[in-house]
Amino acid sequence: MFLKMVKNDFVRQKIVTISVFVFIAMAVLLGASAINNIANLIQSMSDLQERAVPADITQMHSGEFDQAEIDKFTEEQRENIAMQETMVLLTLDGSNIHFGNN
Numbered sequence: 091m092f093l094k095m096v097k098n099d100f101v102r103q104k105i106v107t108i109s110v111f112v113f114i115a116m117a118v119l120l121g122a123s124a125i126n127n128i129a130n131l132i133q134s135m136s137d138l139q140e141r142a143v144p145a146d147i148t149q150m151h152s153g154e155f156d157q158a159e160i161d162k163f164t165e166e167q168r169e170n171i172a173m174q175e176t177m178v179l180l181t182l183d184g185s186n187i188h189f190g191n192n
Contacts, residue, residue: 150179 100107157176164174 145175152179152181 155176160174160176164171
């Protein structure tokens with residue numbers, strides 16, 4: 091019964107039926123492309139996480155620090171600390187940053 095209705099509709103209005111079919115096919119293709127893009131984005135984020143090896147914990151400090159004391163603490167806590175890295179941060183006053191003519 092349903093196929094008979096579709097066949098009769100196609101015979102009567104070929105252009106409209108073909109147009110609807112083309113738009114539905116394009117919508118399905120667009121949806122499949124969107125799902126593929128999301129899957130690729132999730133996979134690339136996982137790959138970046140593995141390659142970048144981001145820190146689990148970050149401690150930020152301003153002012154003076156004793157690197158020898160940090161190294162001593164790291165050695166004492168070696169079973170709890172897999173890797174330690176100390177980086178010097180630049181202190182910049184925001185009023186000295188300019189974009190264009192501002």
